[in-house]
Amino acid sequence: MRVVVDLNRCQGYAQCAFLAPDVFAMHGEEALLYDAEPDDARRTDVLRAVAACPVRAITVEGAGGRWTADRVGASNGA
Amino acid sequence: MALDGSLERLRREGHIVVVGASLAGLRAAETLREEGFTGTLTMIGDEPYEPYDRPPLSKQVLLGLVPVDQTALPRRRAIDARWRLGVAATALDMAAKRVALADDTSVEYDRLLIATGVRSRPWPNELEAGLDGVFVLRTTDDAARLVHRLRAGPRRVLVIGAGFTGSEIASVCRERELPVTVAERGPAPLVGALGGVIGEVAAELQHQHGVDLRCGVMVTGLDGDGAGRLRRAHFSDGDTLDVEVAVVALGATRNTEWLAGSGLAAGPRGIACDAGCRAFDVRGIVCDDVFVAGDVARSPHPLFGYQFLSLEHWGNAVAQAEVAAHNMISPGERRRPHLWTPYFWSAQFGVNIKSVGVPNMADQILVSQGSLSEHRFTAAYGYQGRVIAAVTFDQAKWLEFYQRQIERAAPFPLPFTTVDRRTEGMRPVPAGFPDPSVPSHGPEVTVSGHSPTDQRVTFTPA
Ligand SMILES: Cc1cc2nc3c(=O)[nH]c(=O)nc-3n(C[C@H](O)[C@H](O)[C@H](O)COP(=O)(O)OP(=O)(O)OC[C@H]3O[C@@H](n4cnc5c(N)ncnc54)[C@H](O)[C@@H]3O)c2cc1C
Ligand code: SF4
Numbered sequence: 001m002r003v004v005v006d007l008n009r010c011q012g013y014a015q016c017a018f019l020a021p022d023v024f025a026m027h028g029e030e031a032l033l034y035d036a037e038p039d040d041a042r043r044t045d046v047l048r049a050v051a052a053c054p055v056r057a058i059t060v061e062g063a064g065g066r067w068t069a070d071r072v073g074a075s076n077g078a
Numbered sequence: 079m080a081l082d083g084s085l086e087r088l089r090r091e092g093h094i095v096v097v098g099a100s101l102a103g104l105r106a107a108e109t110l111r112e113e114g115f116t117g118t119l120t121m122i123g124d125e126p127y128e129p130y131d132r133p134p135l136s137k138q139v140l141l142g143l144v145p146v147d148q149t150a151l152p153r154r155r156a157i158d159a160r161w162r163l164g165v166a167a168t169a170l171d172m173a174a175k176r177v178a179l180a181d182d183t184s185v186e187y188d189r190l191l192i193a194t195g196v197r198s199r200p201w202p203n204e205l206e207a208g209l210d211g212v213f214v215l216r217t218t219d220d221a222a223r224l225v226h227r228l229r230a231g232p233r234r235v236l237v238i239g240a241g242f243t244g245s246e247i248a249s250v251c252r253e254r255e256l257p258v259t260v261a262e263r264g265p266a267p268l269v270g271a272l273g274g275v276i277g278e279v280a281a282e283l284q285h286q287h288g289v290d291l292r293c294g295v296m297v298t299g300l301d302g303d304g305a306g307r308l309r310r311a312h313f314s315d316g317d318t319l320d321v322e323v324a325v326v327a328l329g330a331t332r333n334t335e336w337l338a339g340s341g342l343a344a345g346p347r348g349i350a351c352d353a354g355c356r357a358f359d360v361r362g363i364v365c366d367d368v369f370v371a372g373d374v375a376r377s378p379h380p381l382f383g384y385q386f387l388s389l390e391h392w393g394n395a396v397a398q399a400e401v402a403a404h405n406m407i408s409p410g411e412r413r414r415p416h417l418w419t420p421y422f423w424s425a426q427f428g429v430n431i432k433s434v435g436v437p438n439m440a441d442q443i444l445v446s447q448g449s450l451s452e453h454r455f456t457a458a459y460g461y462q463g464r465v466i467a468a469v470t471f472d473q474a475k476w477l478e479f480y481q482r483q484i485e486r487a488a489p490f491p492l493p494f495t496t497v498d499r500r501t502e503g504m505r506p507v508p509a510g511f512p513d514p515s516v517p518s519h520g521p522e523v524t525v526s527g528h529s530p531t532d533q534r535v536t537f538t539p540a
Contacts, residue, residue, distance in 0.1 A: 002152035004131055008393040008421035011474045012430060028428030029454075030472045033138045036131060037148035061152035 001040055002061040005032060009057040019052055020045035082409070088188050089407050092117040095177055095185050096159075097167045098193035098333070099123025101131065102372025102395040106191050107157040109403035119159040120185055122177065124166035127218060133392055135221040136246040137425055141253060142229065146222045167194075170340040172359075175367065188367065189406045192337075192349060192357065193399065195373040196330035196390060201238075206300040211308030213325045215243060224325065228254055232322035235259070236311050238297050240267035242424045244327030245280065249426040252287045259290040259319060261297050261311075264512050272433070272469055274510020275443050276457065279450050279471065283427040300324060330390060332374050342368065348376040348388045353415035355402035371395065371402040377416060381484065382436055382466070393421045419481050423474075429453060432474050435467030435484045438511055445503040446496045448473055456480070459509055460490025 003023065005016075012030035016023075023038045023046055038046060050058045094110060096103045099121045107119055123129075131149040138144040162179065169178040170190075178184045198214035201207035211232075213224045228235070228251070235251045237244045240262035251258035264270060266277030267284060284291045292313065301310040311319050337344040342365070343358040344350075350358040351370040355377065358364055370377075372395035376386040397418040405413040424431045440459035448455030448471075456476045459467035465488045468480030483492065491506050 002150055004152050006393070006396075007133070007423045008432070010423075027425060028430065028472070030430035030474060031425035031428070032430075033134075033141075033143060033425070035138070035144050035148075036134055037144075037150060059152050059154065 001038060001043055001046065003034060003036055003038060003046060004059050005034055006057045006059070007032065009055045010053075011055055013054055015052040015054065016049035016058060019049040024049060085407070085409055088117065089115055090117060092188040093120070093186065094118070094189045094191070094406065095120045095122065095187035096191045096193060097122045097177060098195055098372070098374070099125070099161070099163060100129050100193065100195055100372070100395075101151065101392065102193035102195070102399040103191070104129040104151055104153070104157075104399075105396050106193065106371055106399035106403040107159055108154045109400045110407060111155060111157050113404060113407060115407050117188075119157060120162060120187075121157075121159045122162045122165060122167050122179065122185070124164065124180075125217060125219075126164035128161070128163065130218055132216070135218065136215055136243055136250070139221050140215075140225060140228070140247065140250040142225060146218055146225055149218070167336050170337055170342065170368075172341055172365065172368065189369065190367060191369045191371060191399075191402055191406065192374060193370070193372045193395075194333035194336070195395075196332050198326065199328045199331050201300070201324075201326045201328075203299070206302075207326070208306075209300060209302040209308040210306050211302075211321075211323050212300060213323065215247065215325060215327065216330070224323075227323055228256065232256060234319070234321045234323075236261065236297070236319065236321040236324040237327055238324060239327035239329065240264075240280075240284075240291070240293075241270060241327060241329060242268065242422075242426075244325070245284070246424060246426045247325050247327060248284065248289050249287070249428075252289060252427070257290070259292065259321070260284060261295055261313065262291070262293045263296045263314075265293055267291070267293075269510070269512055270438065272437050273440065273443060273459075274512075275450070275507060276469060277510065279453060283429060283453060287427050297324075330373070332388075334374065348374050350376045350386060353378055353380070353417070354405050354413050355398060355416055356405070369402045369406050371398040380415075380417065381419065381487075382439060387420070387436065389420055391420055391422050394418055419484060421477075421481075429471050430474055431469065431471055432477055433467060433469040434477050434481045435459065435465075437467040437469060437509070439466055440509045440511070442490065442506040443509040444491050444506040445500070446492065447476060447498045447503070449500050450502060456496075458483075458490065458492060460506060463490055464488070465490045465492065 024034045027033045129151045134149045166180040167177050176186045198216040234257045237248045237260045248260045267280040269277035296314040299312040303309045332348045334344040349370045355369045356364040357368040357370050373390045376388045378384045379387050398416050401416040422433045437459045440461045442460040445457045454472045456470045456473045465483045
């Protein structure tokens with residue numbers, strides 16, 4: 001699955017790092033580093049983190065990879 | 079909604095072409111669909127990858143915590159686009175409304191969004207730039223090459239330029255326990271973006287983490303061995319240093335060459351557009367069917383005297399893309415201005431650095447909370463008696479407050495006492511920005527006057 005955090009919004013509250021420690025980790029006191037394409041097995045944890053983030057900074061791609069058909073592969077107009 | 083017939087048709091069955099398939103391009107495409115565009119959407123990108131995120135490249139990717147090819151951006155929704163990846167746009171014919179591509183095909187558009195971003199400024203000496211061991215960091219391919227080399231454990235890494243990217247790279251090297259030298263021709267790291275007062279803190283951080291930091295010097299040459307591998311660097315103070323890896327972090331240059339001769343106001347400083355993201359042509363007249371967003375744009379900002387700003391900021395690319403997309407398919411009275419207050423973050427040496435506003439316009443700075451020596455503080459920037467920016471080191475939670483002060487043009491220094499104010503924050507001091515005509519490294523914000531066609535300022539690295 002795919003994850004991006006809007007780090008302008010993130011205030012380093014670390015809720016995500018508690019709920020999905022394999023995916024989100026604090027680096028120092030306040031800087032957040034994260035795995036942008038965690039294993040699908042982490043989905044439940046990640047969705048919990050999304051819901052818990054007090055500033056709604058975390059975006060994940062729609063549940064179940066609904067939009068994979070739209071991903072490239074079908075590139076180059078061909 | 080009362081739409082005239084042609085706009086209705088555009089929304090229903092028009093053709094929108096996006097050149098530059100990265101952050102701004104993708105978020106614009108999603109917004110177009112979100113807002114009901116059902117016509118044909120073509121995404122043209124010269125990189126062979128679908129849109130991916132760049133900030134991790136100099137952080138978790140370079141640290142080896144995340145694989146290089148795994149920063150693809152999550153999609154907010156399906157965009158049902160025709161993708162033309164791995165093909166560059168090579169020319170724009172505005173009269174024919176056509177974009178020419180590198181594979182000798184072309185695509186016609188009803189509306190065009192240009193989001194071609196920037197690229198790293200290469201090392202100016204081409205022979206030296208070609209040495210094995212000399213890198214830049216902008217793309218996932220750059221990151222792959224650099225990570226591979228850092229993993230091999232080079233005896234010393236040289237980072238040329240101590241802007242945000244260079245400083246983050248140096249930080250990663252230290253975390254990997256690699257010896258690293260940073261050469262910066264300005265008086266301190268980050269000085270172009272945050273000024274001399276904060277630059278000193280950045281220098282302290284680097285020293286504390288064992289970086290061999292050399293300010294006020296330039297790298298004058300890079301030597302290779304017989305096999306074309308980088309071996310040595312020469313400095314303007316006469317010193318030489320054995321290095322196996324050099325990362326050139328001298329800022330970025332706009333991807334606008336393909337627009338030469340098109341009649342758009344496009345040049346090395348970006349493409350000028352109005353607050354509604356419509357591109358200016360060279361006469362200073364806005365085009366109704368060509369829009370611009372992201373790092374490649376230069377747009378006037380009402381909070382900063384309507385000066386044109388070029389922002390190499392993730393958040394700006396997203397916000398501007400959303401406004402541009404909305405305006406591309408909306409009638410005049412429903413169009414929105416791009417009024418985003420600049421926001422930026424950087425993670426280095428374990429510190430979360432964030433800023434809001436435009437620090438490098440400031441003349442004064444005041445440490446309003448915390449302490450510089452503890453490397454945890456909030457500092458406000460003032461320009462002619464107004465708050466125009468703030469920066470935090472590990473105090474991100476205060477930034478929103480300063481955003482509001484900037485947006486309401488609050489007086490500087492702030493007329494109230496903030497919590498945790500120390501003696502060093504009792505009065506403003508000069509912010510210490512270097513003379514902009516003597517650039518140190520590419521500042522991530524460029525303030526460039528009032529004219530859409532102003533291309534006077536030139537910059538020659540090293
Ligand atoms: C290493 C690194 C770290 C960063 N860290 C931060 C950070 O911590 N905080 C922050 O706020 N910002 C950061 N940024 C900046 C942020 O990534 C950019 O602001 C953002 O990527 C801008 O998006 P964009 O879509 O406008 O441009 P880009 O991401 O530059 O995308 C432009 C795309 O257009 C393509 N293109 C160019 N010319 C053509 C052509 N003629 N035809 C077709 N395609 C073309 C390019 O190859 C590229 O894929 C960082 C950037 C880098 C490189
Ligand atoms: S929960 Fe949200 S604010 Fe807190 S660290 Fe995670 S992303 Fe940042």
